[in-house]
Amino acid sequence: MNEVTRILSAIEKGDVHAVDELFPIIYQELRYLAAQQLSRELPGQTLQATALVNEACLRLVGGENQHWSGRHHFFAAEAEVMRRILIESARRKKSLKHGGSHRRVNFDEAVLAKDDDSADDELIVLDEALEKLSKTEKAEAVLVKFRYFAGLTLKQAAEVMDISYATAIRLMPAAGCV
Secondary structure, eight states: OHHHHHHHHHHHTTOTTHHHHHHHHHHHHHHHHHHHHHHTSOTTOOOOHHHHHHHHHHHHHHSTTOOOOSHHHHHHHHHHHHHHHHHHHHHHHHSGGGTTTOOOOOGGGSTTOOOTHHHHHHHHHHHHHHHHHHHHOHHHHHHHHHHHTSOOOHHHHHHHHTOOHHHHHHHHHHTTOO
């Protein structure tokens, strides 16, 4: 992680070539985190880990004046971008323009069909709850984002947030997670 922090510092100082150096180092980790997140989705999810990581990378680097002041800031941005992509995907699938409540069912699944909309509904409700939580309890909201959307363990999230593991444990019940 020291190499990542060094590269992020170079990016913050305006080194445009440092971005090219960053993503090869963290790409596999981001792909692993995306795969973890998507493994919790119900069958029928059309978004793949590679696509989620690529979209997140494009959004993180695509905007002008992107500055990350360190690991915590970068991982917070990464978790937020992944969250937004998943929320957008859930909302798009729910919209009437894209079929609304209709869903694709393979012939083999037709007999044991399960309501895929429940996962999208839960993701949208989670997003709304995180928005409310972040207004009053910012640290708890960031911790939930790291745990749920970035797939970090509680220990990893505490490291990224520069807080002790014990503090992270105390924050989780306040965030409504145990």
